[in-house]
Amino acid sequence: MNLGLGRSLATIANLAAYGLLGGFVLGTLGVLAGLSIGLAFVLVGFLFAALLALVLRGIWYIESWRVATLFDTDIRHAPFKRSNRTDGWQPLHTLVLQFADGNNWLALLHGFITTLLGWITLALLSVIGWGIGAITWPFADWTPPGASPDDFRPGSYFGLPVDSPWYILFGVLAIVIAVATLYALSVAHRAISLPIFAPNREQELRREAHDAHLRRSEAIRAASVERSRIERDLHDGVQPRLVSVGMTLGMAKQKVPTEPDRAVALIDEAHTSTKAAITELRQLARGFHPAILEDRGLDAALSALASQSHLPVSLDVRIGRRCAPQVEAAMYFAIAESITNANKHARATEVRVTAVERPGGKLWARIEDDGVGGANPLPGGGIDGVANRVRAAGGTFTLTSPAGGPTTVEVSLPCE
Incomplete structure (x- = not known):
């Protein structure tokens, strides 16, 4: 995998930063984990556990952002898992979901591996520094002020006099090997990071299929709820009103021969009820799609x-x-x-x-x-x-x- 010079240098700088800071972060996580376990049966332990869960989630966000920026790649979707409970157990359930989320632990593992690579990077940078010194030593005047050159002679390193041409060659060889190893570390870091954070096509297809199945299920449930609402509204509102209209018109029909004035009043009442039923039907139709x-x-x-x-x-x-x-x-x-x-x-x-x-x-x-x-x-x-x-x-x-x-x-x- 060819990273290019700029991306390789950025990766090496990232690894060096992890070599300097990663141990402190991992140590802090260890302390939080110890406090959470040791104080598990008191409220303080729960607070430490909650803080640990937030830190773990934060590591996922930081690591995924870093990998996306460093290697210019998309990051797979890993939403924050929040409890859908509405009772007093919601915070504890959310905490359990965070500890059960494999993405958080993958990010922690990635941070640990990156820290190890960072320590190796720091060691290799030290080798490069030593190699530069080995190359420049013979050409520098290392005689302290006031001392005689005869009294201050270069010593030897690895059995070679530091002013020997072989010592210069040894320094060049050390730099070449260290630089090649640093490039290999940057490639290895990319090879380790992408499977953890980058979207896997098969996993993405499975997730899309799962999401489509869920959406279909939700659509069916929504349609069922909507149908029940319509049935309830028709049963409780429009249906009784129409039944009343029918009964009122029946009574008016009976009254026409003997009590025409009463029949007219009943017809007016039925007309009013019919308009009210039409209004309810319009409101019901508006509920379908305004x-x-x-x-x-x-x-x-x-x-x-x-x-x-x-x-x-x-x-x-x-x-x-x-x-x-x-x-x-x-x-x-x-x-x-x-x-x-x-x-x-x-x-x-x-x-x-x-x-x-x-x-x-x-x-x-x-x-x-x-x-x-x-x-x-x-x-x-x-x-x-x-x-x-x-x-x-x-x-x-x-x-x-x-x-x-x-x-x-x-x-x-x-x-x-």
């Missing part, structure tokens, strides 16, 4: 959504282009569900919504209320439904709602 979202985009749709809220909604939308319909719909319904929950359950006084397009083609939104918190996404509920819908569109949905508030929802979607 017309304003399709016609004018997210900015206008979110403005309309905010205007319908009983709570004041602070809206900050900075989206410069249209995204795929399923992406816009997923974002819209995630924000709509969050605002609805703030109105119904959070006992909040305001809602803040930020929706922006981030670099890299990401659509990102944050919805925060100042309510009492404690939101819990139940299976089949509204939050679960929009979360499934977001994930089915290739995005992420994060809910943070501690008791006492505030409740924060973050949604990220690829703007395709």
